[in-house]
Amino acid sequence: MMFLPIFFFFSLLFSFSQASVVDFCVADFSLPDGPAGYSCKKPAKVTVDDFTYSGLGKVGNTSNIIKAAVTPAFAAQFGGVNGLGLSMARLDIAVDGVVPMHTHPGASEILFVGLLHFQINSGKTNALAIVSFSSSNPGLQILDFALFANDLPSELVEKTTFLDDAQVKKLKKVLGGTG
Amino acid sequence: MMFLPIFFFFSLLFSFSQASVVDFCVADFSLPDGPAGYSCKKPAKVTVDDFTYSGLGKVGNTSNIIKAAVTPAFAAQFGGVNGLGLSMARLDIAVDGVVPMHTHPGASEILFVGLLHFQINSGKTNALAIVSFSSSNPGLQILDFALFANDLPSELVEKTTFLDDAQVKKLKKVLGGTG
Amino acid sequence: MMFLPIFFFFSLLFSFSQASVVDFCVADFSLPDGPAGYSCKKPAKVTVDDFTYSGLGKVGNTSNIIKAAVTPAFAAQFGGVNGLGLSMARLDIAVDGVVPMHTHPGASEILFVGLLHFQINSGKTNALAIVSFSSSNPGLQILDFALFANDLPSELVEKTTFLDDAQVKKLKKVLGGTG
Amino acid sequence: MMFLPIFFFFSLLFSFSQASVVDFCVADFSLPDGPAGYSCKKPAKVTVDDFTYSGLGKVGNTSNIIKAAVTPAFAAQFGGVNGLGLSMARLDIAVDGVVPMHTHPGASEILFVGLLHFQINSGKTNALAIVSFSSSNPGLQILDFALFANDLPSELVEKTTFLDDAQVKKLKKVLGGTG
Amino acid sequence: MMFLPIFFFFSLLFSFSQASVVDFCVADFSLPDGPAGYSCKKPAKVTVDDFTYSGLGKVGNTSNIIKAAVTPAFAAQFGGVNGLGLSMARLDIAVDGVVPMHTHPGASEILFVGLLHFQINSGKTNALAIVSFSSSNPGLQILDFALFANDLPSELVEKTTFLDDAQVKKLKKVLGGTG
Amino acid sequence: MMFLPIFFFFSLLFSFSQASVVDFCVADFSLPDGPAGYSCKKPAKVTVDDFTYSGLGKVGNTSNIIKAAVTPAFAAQFGGVNGLGLSMARLDIAVDGVVPMHTHPGASEILFVGLLHFQINSGKTNALAIVSFSSSNPGLQILDFALFANDLPSELVEKTTFLDDAQVKKLKKVLGGTG
Incomplete structure (x- = not known):
């Protein structure tokens, strides 16, 4: 049986401590987050489950246009990493x-690459990579979405990227952009 | 027509992205701020207006005792810089x-100085400076207010600054201090 | 009479300022804290008392099993240090x-040690130390609590610490652990 | 006469102090830099000139393919900002x-925009913008250089950007890329 | 064939850029490190190899007393992570x-756990875990080494840990400690 | 006999570890410092003495014009705090x-105040305070030195502080300033 939790050694060592001062800040999703992350759950409400996350043990659904899936374990999914400046993700790339x-x-x-396939899986089996980030809530900006899935005038995109008009309009169409 | 917005190149490039993970934290002024800044507006409520601020395009009112005006674009005025460790201000200094x-x-x-006038505009025209800070919420402590616009005993101020008693009392009077 | 407040020189200098932009973030305990600390009290509600804390002036109660007492002046006790990356504590160690x-x-x-006694006061008088931390809310993890005051299986503790089974079970019993 | 120095108010106030402990770290370019910036010049060798930089007073040379010029005042050009988490640049955009x-x-x-022209100066006069960064050494990554001015196989660029083969090859040619 | 490099997506995207300002600081091991990490290699000397590390692709040697091995990819082993606040390690645990x-x-x-074995591999096959750290140079403090592999007087260890004298002396002997 | 070392609990616990990865960066004063502090001594050269500092045990010499003395234990005096974001000082104030x-x-x-005397010791005995800073190398800017011990034109000081000409000139004379 496969079982792939992420958990904290640290918390393993210490989270049962009776000491009243703690060193984690499990996300309380009932309040808005701030620049440093989410508010902390009251320590009394924190359980060992807050420090394990089984989401990364599941193969991502790659039945999509890019045949790839990113499964994040960021603060929003895995409250235990909130405020720790660290997170992980699982990357599944089908053939x-x-x-x-x-x-x-x-x-x-x-990136810890499971099989050699670079960003493109040109091999004959699925690829798995484990990714680490130096933030509990790393931004994600996909180039094509930024360029084409918007209503910026095509001319503006063209002038600032030197892409051809036809190219810009073609991808705007694919990605639902206008303008 | 003059139009002097501050805006983010960065957000220009990316804020229209459909990606659900974002890299800004526009201030939500309905909640109190914390050491790292204000809470973040929900991304769905963020608009392009949150990243532009026209306040710096207006000449500050220098009809005051120091003939100068500081127009801040800190997190409290310009929610888009919240949590970014950066802010700006406009400094107008009349003759x-x-x-x-x-x-x-x-x-x-x-300080980016518009015309050479140092802290004192001894020239014949108004001066403009653009100021940048390495904080979204830089403190501002004016020396005379700290020393004289309070109710600390004059003797204490005198002993710790070596200023004369008459000097301290004179400025306390001007600035509304007591003691 | 002894009187041992902690206070901020800084605030001494500036907290009476009429300037509307401030450089402190006194903890507002009515809201949950976040990774960077507690929310800030509204400046208008901040008083000089927020910057003094007399708790460190009191001898800690050392009538306990370890004959020692730690009196913290962390953000939770002394709201004025919230967000400043600094705190203090008083350490009393009886003979x-x-x-x-x-x-x-x-x-x-x-650690600023009052009398030479190391971690163990083997002298003939009480010892006092003043401790500083590079955090407003430093975690505290007591080794024995982490190892023995929990319900981790003894075998697990033994295998990871190489302590004998009898030793682990003995201290589990003393500290209320099970398993 | 125009004269546009950047300088520090802060240093204005304090750099003449006889105190031996200082709060700046002017870059010493004779040693390699590190993650936090350059090594610090010995305070005795620091002069007021280290805190002024006249480079931003000069109009950048826009006689180039993009008709624009960025004049940086980063730590590498302006040693006085080293380690301060702040820098500026001047942006000139011709018609x-x-x-x-x-x-x-x-x-x-x-970005503090001198005249309304967005990223593209479609106006009838030159545009000037003053830019601030929350780093003394902000990276700069130009999209087209990253995508096309390299020897990555075109196929890889195409698959990860969804750009057409002809488009990628055309821009690779313009920007000197191969593969 | 297995091939398990760590590399940076980021650098993939950008490291071929002709831009002169960069956003990495590959460790230059010829100089001592500082609190923020090693000095940076001159950009001209940085190659793509600085951003890949194959060390994590090799099974660690678990023929030792704990039947486990940690293979670090910290800044000291993998210069490309220097200054990035992030590192990884491979953890092999034999049966x-x-x-x-x-x-x-x-x-x-x-910790990203390859098979369920906790800190102790009580299963029937080797276990592999991929570990991420929020530091390019995370400290490592093994409890038993700290307590027993030193020349601190046994009495001191006993008084501060509440371990029995026989236990302390036994483990001091095993781990080479004296006193 | 009084003996007042500062030392690190932390290092007490761990500095004898045989682990090759360490968590301190004792200052190497043979190289220039950088924004994050001094370079690190090689771990093999670090001794327990690097973590103790007896300078704070000595009464400062208060035979001076202000009848007070600050004895710093900053990174420059106490290399063990280098890079830790924490330092201490001793403050002696005579009657x-x-x-x-x-x-x-x-x-x-x-500030941990030994006897109640505020910044001014108006009592009948010497006062001692223990001061903690959230930096290993806190700047120190004495107001009077900044204002008067320099060669800024008196007029400039007067205009920016609203102090009288006679007052400025008097203190410039006392503190060795010119202009």
């Missing part, structure tokens, strides 16, 4: 799948 | 105007 | 008292 | 000039 | 292997 | 002594 160009504003990223 | 000695606790400051 | 092994996750610690 | 799509990894950016 | 109690001062840790 | 108005740019400060 011929591709991860579109993107950036993570404000966060660094390391 | 013979002066910016009193001050500090910005916890923030660095760079 | 033959001892401070159990512990760590402060995420914070550095400096 | 019909354009600032190509770009990002600043790890830094936020605010 | 009946165990990871001793430890902490990582100043860093958070997330 | 009628005074600590001049000052600020610590970029650092917060907490």
